[in-house]
Amino acid sequence: MGENIAQKIIKAHLVSGQMEPGKEIAIKIDQTLTQDATGTMAYLQFEAMGVPRVKTRLSVSYVDHNTLQTGFENADDHRFLQTVAAKHGIYFSRPGNGICHQVHLERFGVPGQTLLGxxxxxxxxxxxGMLAIGAGGLDVAVAMGGGPFYLNMPKVLNIKLTGHLQPWVSAKDIILEILRILSVKGGVGKVIEYGGPGVATLSVPERATITNMGAELGATTSIFPSDEVTRLFLKAQGREQDWQEIKADEDAVYDEYLEINLSELEPMVAQPHSPDRVAKVKEVGPIAVNQVAIGSCTNSSFTDMMKVAGILKGKKVHPDVSLVISPGSKQVFEMLARNGALADIISAGARILESACGPCIGMGQSPCSGGISLRTFNRNFEGRSGTADAQIYLVSPEVAAASAIKGVLTDPRDLGAPIEIAQPEKFLIDDSMVLPPAEDPSTVEVVRGPNIKPLPINRELPEKVECSVLLKVGDNITTDHIMPAGAKILPLRSNIPAISQYVFSAIDPTFAERALAAGGGFIVGGHNYGQGSSREHAALAPMYLGVKAVLAKSFARIHRANLINFGIVPLTFINEADYDAIGQGDKLAIDFSKMAEAGKVTVTNLANGKQITMEHGLSPRQVDIIKAGGLLNYTKKQNS
Ligand code: F3S
Incomplete structure (x- = not known):
């Protein structure tokens, strides 16, 4: 029986386990990346492991999230990241060089290798064509130390692409259509592998737009073949030597199948407040727009920006719209500046931001109160923009630029003749903003400003825990709900005592105070608890506040892994109706002593005497991690 691409790469990197869907496997990691919002913790954790130099083929530390410097905190963090990278064998991409995923694709990604970020x-x-997986910073720290990455062997969903995109329809519309079909839970436990004749019609940046938003499907990862299009992209990046062909065998078998005919797609839009609330632009109609934001790791490639410049050329931004544009990398930014497209963008009245995440992470450019913002980004969760009552719509760069001119949501097909932009034969290559690690680490002193506080370390999990339910929440709680971001909070990411004061602050401003006063407790959640991001502060800060377990109907993959990494037990209701038998404030007694043998734990609600059986789904290794109080304690024990 032939193999698909995901199976081939996993097999080539398999350290332990059987490649049967749902079974725990461990794979070797070739490359790692961090961004600054998660990186400071990841490197503090790496330091705590006592490994002098990274053991990966390549590790890169990016600064792209928190580039706004309104106080000393971010600048301190950047200096820490730069010096810790130099000392431990890590490349450092300076602030201004671009968004981690885009720069990594341009300058470092290698088909067939594994990347943990x-x-x-x-x-x-x-x-x-990389097997590229998002994880918590602690997992990345372990991978940098040479440890494998553990995950459950995913199912592989084959999405066959046929036909070709019509004028003004883009890669963003493909992934929005897939989100419409599969929903934000549709990719959970799966690798989404693209194939079919439509693949060859898509450039690497277009493919990357699609794999980028596989995260919104909840997928473990998404992957395209590495083909002639990939070779030409790498050649244009001066990296042809990194190319190898990667394709599925003719007789490859998949767990699930879906087919999308690219020729039938139209411009799409994801409506507030979920990336899967997708409709055709034409169906939603001409709603008035206050802000248009173009950029992010989803849609700020050279061709994306050139299309935007082409639409804006000779026109003016509508007087009621604020148009903000952030090119995804310095490479793209400089190419636009040199070929004159930047002048067209400026002339139209756009506001140019630096090459960074910016408004995508709520770092500036929050919309006006109750405002409508069209964004080329990947997420539109409530409040993520920094304005609690803003309505965020996700669209392609073409829809965004057309709407910025017209002042209302606009189908770009109404603009007339399409703008064709060819992939460049040669990108502008200048890696001077990427600092290589020091040849002699002894010459480097790691600089820690006052914003870098020591890492809090959890204690071992007691066999029996009696505590109260600190908070009960509903379905689809995101990591933004648990640990909000934004310009006020993000600078505190290296200071856990300070940032933990904001845990659940939008839902219950008294949460942190109550948790500390009670000496910890439990959280009860609905479905898809922790969806959204790899933000490990959403586990680390609750751990600092004493949260011992989260009892939910289901968990998002990365957040569940982060809870385990920080010694918080993720428990799932076997009978969903039991969710109703627990109220906020109820005192629960949980016996963890038989966790390894039973696969289940008994929860006694001392408020009503009801006993509930819940499953944990933890492997024996994960049970040991939880008992040790988290992965750091566990890893230290293993190394001692
Ligand atoms: Fe940055 Fe937004 Fe992507 S925060 S890494 S641009 S999802």
């Missing part, structure tokens, strides 16, 4: 959109690398 402390950012949920790491699967962007699947656009170039």
């Amino acid at each position: 402390s950012d949920s959109h790491t699967p962007t690398g699947g656009g170039i």
Whole structure:
């Protein structure tokens, strides 16, 4: 029986386990990436492991999230990241060099290799044929130390692409259509592998737009073949030597199948407040727009920006619209500046931001109160923009630029003749903003400003825990709900005591105070608890506040892994109706002593005497991690 691409790469990197869907496997990691919001913790954790130099083929530390410097905190973090990278064998991509996933695709990604990144959109690398997975910073720290990455062997969903995109329809519309069909839960436990004749019609940046938003499907990762299109992209990046062909065998078998005819697609839009609330632009109609934001790791490639420049050329941004544009990398930014497209963008009245995440992570450019913002980004969760009552719509760069001119949501097909932009034969290559690690680490002193606080370490999990339910929440709680971001909070990411004060602050401003006063407790959640991002602060800060277990109907993959990594037990209701038998404030007694043998635990609600059996789904290794109080304690024990 032939193998698909995911199976081939996993097999070539398999350290332990059987490649049967759902079974725990461990794979060797070739490359890692971190961004600054998760990186400071990842490197503090790496330091705590006592490994002098990374053991990966390549590790890169990016600064793209928190580039706004309104106080000393971010600048301190950047300096820490730069010096810790130099000391431990890690490349450092300076602030201004671009968004981690885009720069990694351009300058570092290698088909057939594995990439583990402390950012949920790491699967962007699947656009170039990498097996690229998002994880918590602690998992990345372990991988940098040479440890394998553990995950459950995913199912592989084959999406066959046929036909070709019509004028003004883009890669964003493909992934929005897939989100419409599969929903934000449709990819959970799966690798999404693209194939079929439509693949050859898509450039690498277009493929990367699609794999990027596989994260919104909840997928483990998404991957495209590495073919002639990939070779030409790498050649244009001066990296042809990194290319190898990767394709599925003719008789490859998949767990699931879906077919999308690209010729039938139209411009799409994801409506507030979920990336799967997708409709055709024509169906939604001409709603008035306050802001248009173009950029992010999803849609700020050279061709994306050139199309935007082409639409804006000779026109003016509508007076009621604020148009903000952030090119995804310095490479793209400089190419636009040199070929004159930047002048067209500026002339139209766009506001140019630096090459960074910016408004995507709520770092500036929050919309006006109740405002409508069209964004080329990947997420439109409530409040993520920094404005609680803003309505965020996700669209392609073409829809965004057309709407910025017209002042209302606009189908770009109404603009007339399409703008064709060819992939460049040669990109502008200048890696001077990527600092290589020091040849002699002893010459480097790691600089820790006052914003870098020591890592809090959890204690071992007691066999029996009696605590109260600190908070009960519903379905689809995101990591933004648990640990909000934004310009006020993100600078505190290296200071856990300070940032933990904001846990659940939008839902219950008293949460942190109550949790500390009670000496910890439990959280009860609905379905898809922790969806959204790899933000490990959403586990680390609750751990600091004493949260011992989260009892939910289901969990998002990365967040569940982060809870385990920080010693918080993820428990799933076997009978969903039991969710109703627990109220906020109820005192629960949980016996963890038979966790390894039973696969289940008994929860006694001392408020009503009801006994509930819940499953944990933890492997024996994960039970040991939880008992040790988290992965760091566990890894230290293993190494001692
Ligand atoms: Fe940055 Fe937004 Fe992507 S925060 S890494 S641009 S999802």
